[in-house]
Amino acid sequence: MGRYLIRRMLFFVLVLFVVSVVTFIIFVKLPSVDPAIRAAGRHPSPRLLATIRHKFGLDRPLYVQYWNFAKGLIPLPGLFLNKEVYFSYQNHVPVSEDIYSRLPVTITLTVGAAIIWLLIGIPIGVVSAIKPRTAIDRAGMIFALFGVSAPVFWLALLALYIFWFKLGIAPSSGIPPGESIWVSILKGRFVLPWFTLALSTAAFYSRMVRGNLMEAMSEDYIRTARAKGLSERRVIFKHGLRSALTPVVTMFGMDVAFLLGGAVVTETVFQLPGIGQYAWTAITVNDFPPIMGVTVLGALFIVVANLLVDIVYAFLDPRVRYA
């Protein structure tokens, strides 16, 4: 286990390094726009431009610029998303301030949706698997195929049209400025986003659970469990589901991490002021540091989730041994 953890930590560092290089190239070197001009406003004097370039370190050699950028990926206070580089040219605010104030919205969206997609996806998969080729199975799989095929943003607009505009039983999109997150939840502003986001993810889960459980139920140990005289319910839930759900844990960890790093499409279409929408609004005005900060945070979530998922896996699956 020790050696394994060391290897995992090295991979952790490697991924962060690659992420830093890739994001540096994409967000700092690729845009052919001079951030100093953006920050200086209209008709800047050459002296003002030079001052701003100096302030943001744009006049330093490339490796210094890279290092200042890469420091922002190191999850230590003072370094992580440091203000020197992660500073919005448009809003004149450190990116970290904006991100931390918007993170609760993204977390609320992700956690709520995650609970719903597990509650929908797993039961459908289980029922489909234990009653294959019945009407219930077919209905479940049609739901799953539809969910896999429909893009979230279209489902979102359809849901808004039906439940808000036509039936009037759901609130419109967006959160009024100043409203606290608890009030928003109580007013039901998250209900449509939760269900829309959950629906497409639940579809993947039900397909996966169905396939895994059907495979597990044909294993020898299931026959042994039945031969021992266990009830079918116990066989399915105690023996079959355990191995069928292990890969779901991996998928769940990664999905949650990806969404915590910004559910860009869902937040944009429902006008939820989370970090995904923040990154998107910044990019529409060619302000790159915000999306840079969100990407760095998202990458960190994913890498940590990767590590956690692997450790949890070792406890769930007795066959997994780390050497």
Add this chain to the structure above:
Amino acid sequence: MSQVGMDTVVESAAPEAGEPSAQILGRSPWELFWRRFRSDRVALVALAFIVFLVLIAIAAPVIADHVNHHGPNQLNTDLTTAIGLPAVGPSKAYWFGVDTVGRDVFVRTMYGARTSLLVAFIATGLSVVLGTILGTLAGFFGGWVDTVVSRVIDIVLSLPILLLAIGIAAACSITAKGCFGGLIQPGISLVVAIIALFSWPYIGRIVRGQVLSLREKEFVEAARAQGFTSAGIMFREILPNLAAPIIVYTTLIVPSNIIFEASLSFLGVGIPPTTPSWGRMISDAANGQLYTAAWWMLLAPGIALVLTTLAFNLVGDGLRDALDPRMGG
């Protein structure tokens, strides 16, 4: 795993796969596959829909010219209200209504099929080529080649893909020059490059896994004993055996790439505004909650998008069942 590669090895010894007798017919793996696929009605209907869609995409200008006489970017400001709302819903002249600047939604939906399929096919093709080459090399040679390729795959799959894609698209679209010294221009080629860049690891990982088990098979050993070079073995023995999984996963990656393109276009960083694209049309409908006044702007491109991805998913599932019934699903 159906071993197509066996045919090439055995060919010189037994020219044809046995004399067809009254009861037992010698069937090639492809014949068996076709018999199974043919009996899957749902997949056949879905395949027919895809063919239909491809024909529409190709013939879009002709159909638009003969049926509605409208171009995809033809503005008809007389069809909008004073405050710029579309005044014409689905009707005889405009089957799917008009949008905010009076463009024909039916014609634009047809042209949208062109964009969607073109982007998804080219991007998927590129990612399949890249994924197959790298996956085969990694699985066949093992060692440091495998380590490098596998790590690259792991890393790409643990990147916040959508954020990076948005970033690249935006960074390369600021000026008309594009980026990487003009190598990547804004527009369709940029979207294709982004999607291919982020979707090859899925194919690469699957191919690598298949090659890992294939290279231990007897027919590979036989080819090696015959003095085949590594390249020869990879091309003539391994590659034909990869056909089944590659076909299945290609069909399943196409719909996710269609949604990828639509999402980028929906977010306004994909296909340029003048080119009709389903994602962009849906974002037009979302703009200022226009869909509440003109629901057809939301419905037509959305249904086209769902039906298309659904059809590819159904064909992919059908292919998987037909090519290898044990592959699950």
